[in-house]
Amino acid sequence: MNQVYKNIVSTAEQLFLENGLDIVQMQDIADAVGIGIATLFRYFPKKDKLIVAVAVQNLERTLPQLEQIVQSKKSAYERLEDVLNYLLKNQTAQKMNATKFREAFESYASFTKEPLADIEFYIEMQKKIANILIPLMEDGKMDGSFRTDIPIKETIITIINAYGTFGNNIALKSPITYTEEDISPHVQQKALKEILLSYVRPR
Incomplete structure (x- = not known):
């Protein structure tokens, strides 16, 4: 480029x-x-090609940090927690802008009558992110830090997607949804993190 x-x-x-x-x-x-x-x-x-190019670049920015987390020497469970912590802290002004764009892009893409031009590049980037997490899943089986009675690949991907989606949603909507009397988004995110992590811990 x-x-x-x-x-x-x-x-x-x-x-x-x-x-x-x-x-x-x-x-x-x-x-x-x-x-x-x-x-x-x-x-x-086409404008749609440019929109997709922006979306791909937006996702690509997360790769270095995720790779660094997954390649650390911690247990698989600890690395999964670090991934979720990264998503929890992913809310500086710049990163919130990235979150806002992803939300806007996915909404835009879902309402188009035909698939967006070059959308396969966005899908490939999503797959690349998922592939980064594969060593985490495999190590969890080897080091005993994940349960062995559940489909771990499906579970880990679901946990990360659910946590990321919830975190993005609650952070973006907090200015119009929550008052001082309500539980803060940060508290809710931490509670969900503990719920999700508890599911993969060996019983």
């Missing part, structure tokens, strides 16, 4: 976050990057 490509994708992500996927036009992106519309279309002939 050359610098122009990177600038287009980064600028598009910011504009999509500020104004919404449907509102932003290709001309808006070209103007913000400082290139001609013809140049933009050489890189991305």
